[in-house]
Amino acid sequence: MDTKNIHATDHSRVIIHIDIDCFYAQVEMIKNPELRNIPMGVQQKNVVVTSNYIARETGIKKCMLLEDALRICPKIVLVNGEDLHDYRQISYKVTTHLQKYSSQVERLGLDENFLDATSLVETKLKSKHENITAKGHIFGNNENNCDCGCQLRLTVGSEIAQEIRDSIRHEFQLTCSAGIAHNKLLAKLVGAKHKPNQQTLLYPNSTCELLYQLQNVVDIPGIGRAMGDMLKNLGVSTIRELQHLNFDKLKFAFGEEKAKLIQNLSNGIDNSPVKSSGKPTSIGLEDSCRNITAIGEVKDKLNQLMNRLMVLVSEDGRIPRTIKLTIRKFDSISKMSNRESRQTNITTSLFTVKSNSIELQQKSAQRLTSTIMTLFTKMVDVHKPYHITLLGLSFTKFLERMNGKSSITSFFRKNVEVQSITNIENKNDLTTSPMECTPFSYDLSGSESEFEPSPKKTKFSKLIAKRRCFEADDCPSPSKLKVADLRLSSAKNVSSDSSDSKNSFSDDNSNSICCPPNVDAAVFKEIPKELQQEVWNDYKREMNEKQEQKLQPVIKKPKTNTLLNYFLKN
DNA sequence: ATGGGTCCT
DNA sequence: AGGACCC
Structure with missing residues (x-):
């Protein structure tokens, strides 16, 4: 049986693509409402990357050079948009909001989300x-005569899309556009048909009409420049040509998998699932530069990058476990993308975790720098002349902080900052999904203000119901785990014998339980004995770790048999 | 173009 | 580690 036909007639899903206008x-206009009524553009370097619609009426386009923009619209007010902090923050709030509608929400950049609305529709x-009526525009002129029930489902999908857009407007004062179709590709394509602040519904019968409106194969998301160039060499530039290209030729050029994939795309077939996005899997920065030739300059640039990067890591709240250095060597025939990178694991103990930040103290920074320079020398022979035109650093493999304030110890802790990842407090306190946070507010001045801890009593009752656990981000199914459940601390992990069981509260190796000095003794007295035990164990472990750090500042930690290490190795 | 990201090999 | 893709 031809699988193509199976897929071609599979309209079982309802996918909504949401694109914030x-x-x-829009974010800048929220921050400064005066910008709503005047032409305004967001500037990064010498480029006006986007603009409000008043500016667009004058002819300003996305990613227009500053010079051109000013010529077209001398009155345009420019806002610097190089700091992505606020955009990132609101972007994640929107995604989190969308997760209330469906567990399957996939981010695409900061301003787009796919949402699988199938089960919502079925419900x-x-x-x-x-009274089921399509909301918004309907694309195309074809009668829909598919009998699989997709018309009804997609129509309901358009109602849901409308509700979602309304809710985004109410919650965030953001307008967005949406496309509704039976797969991601078509939802995205059709959503672009009416913007801004509109939505478009595609019934499967109008798929070809939609595809044929595209000028070139590279207008299909999923077919990029590289494939576009190769297709061009095969004499293929239009969608029609790709649809009708001999499959063996395609297979020869791209291999069977890719060939099937892009030919499917050219027919509007896209079975890729909406993948739930969590927090970013990497956080990095890169700077292109002219001709760095001296090691001092390299170190300098890298230090600057690291400082900026630590701000992002601190905002993110998780502890990275690998670092990657990327460089671009000058190349006379500078074929783009001649980047090289090396990565290595780093120890979590490098990072000083405070209640609302993650920092690198001087010694750690020095250690990191030397680690990075080691990576550098793996790519560059520093004894010979070289020139570097780009430097980048990025962190990956994050360790989710347990929700710090759900740590028993940190819950009782007085305001004492302790240097240990077991003591992490997460600013996204008591959230219920990887990205969830407290209700939205437009106070962008300080992220902390939005993450006020819940009252102690609530927290306490929640806490004692929780099991201890924690999560490295590369562990499976993050979306199923609640951040509030994530815990790094574990009472008996201090012990290094091999009889550990992961969840046991008691059987400490020392008998007496005391109130740690950084815990309120009055509170301590009131809590159940098991909890006292755990708090005490937490404290002891913290002390142990501090000791370790002092005694073995550089040497790799031995693998003691703790729960933490059990998960860390990998 | 640049500077973020993701996923696949 | 690199490449291709996305915005």
């Missing part, structure tokens, strides 16, 4: 059979 510009259809 001129996202950066809605069970209770509602009347």
Whole structure:
């Protein structure tokens, strides 16, 4: 049986693509409402990356050179948008909001999300059979005569999309556009048909009409420049040509998998699932530069990058476990993308974790720098002349902080900062999904203000119900785990014998339980004995770790048999 | 173009 | 580690 036909007629899903209109510009208008009524552009370097719609009426386009923009619209007010902090923050709030509608929400950049609304639609259809009317635009002129039930499902999908857009407007004062279709590719393509602040629904019968409106194969998301160039060499530039290209030729050029994939795309077939996005899997920065030739300059640039990067890591709240250095060597025939990179693991103990920040203290910074320079020398022979035109650093393999304030110890802790990852407090306190946070507010001045801890009593009752656990981000199914459940601390992990069981509260190796000096003794007295035990064990472990750090500042920690290490190795 | 990211090999 | 893709 031809699998192509199976896929071609599979309209079982309902996918909504949501694209926030001129996202950066909208954020800037929220921050400064005076910008709403005047032409305004967001500037990064010498480029106006986006603009509000008043500016667009004058002819300003996305990613226009500053010079051109000013010529077209001398009155345009420019806002610097190089600091992505606020955009990133609001972007994640929107995604988190969307997760209330579906567990399957996939981010694409800061301003786009796919949402799989299939089950939402099915649920809605069970209770509602009347008054189902398509919301927004419907693409195309074809009669829909598919009998698989997709028309009804997609129509309900358009109602849901409308609700979602309304809710985004209410919650965030952001307008967005949406596309509704039976797969991601088509949802994205059709959503672009009416913007801003509109939505478009595609029934499968109009798929070809939609595809044929594209000028070139590279207008299909998923077919990029590289494939576009190769296709061009095969004499293929239009969608039609790709659809009809001999499959063996395609297979020869791209291999069977890729060939099938892109030919499917050219037919509007896209079975890729909406993948739930969590927090970013990497956080990095890179700077292109002219001709760095001296090691001092390299170190300098890298230090600057690291300082900026630590701000991002601190905002993110997780502890990175690998670092990657990327360089670009000058190349006379500078074929782009001649980047090289090397990565290595780093120890979590490098990072000083405070209640609301993650920092690198001087010695750690020095250690990191030397680690990075080691990576550098793996790519560059520093004894010979060299020139570097780009330097980049990025962190990956993050360790999710347990929700710090859900740590028993940190819950009782007085305001004492302790240098240990077992003592992490997460600013996204008591959230219930990897990205969830407290209700949105436009106070962008300080992230902390948005993450006020819950009252102690609430927290306490939640806490004693929780099991201890924690999560490295590369562990499976992050979306199923609640951040509030994530715990790094574990009472008996101090012990290094091999009989550990992961969740046991008691059987400490020392008998007496005391109130740690950084815990309120009055509170300590009131809590159940098991909890006292755990608090005490937490404290002891912290002390042990501090000792370790002092005694073995550089040497790699021995693998003691702790829960932490059990998960860390990998 | 640049500077973020993701996923696949 | 690199490449291709996305915005």
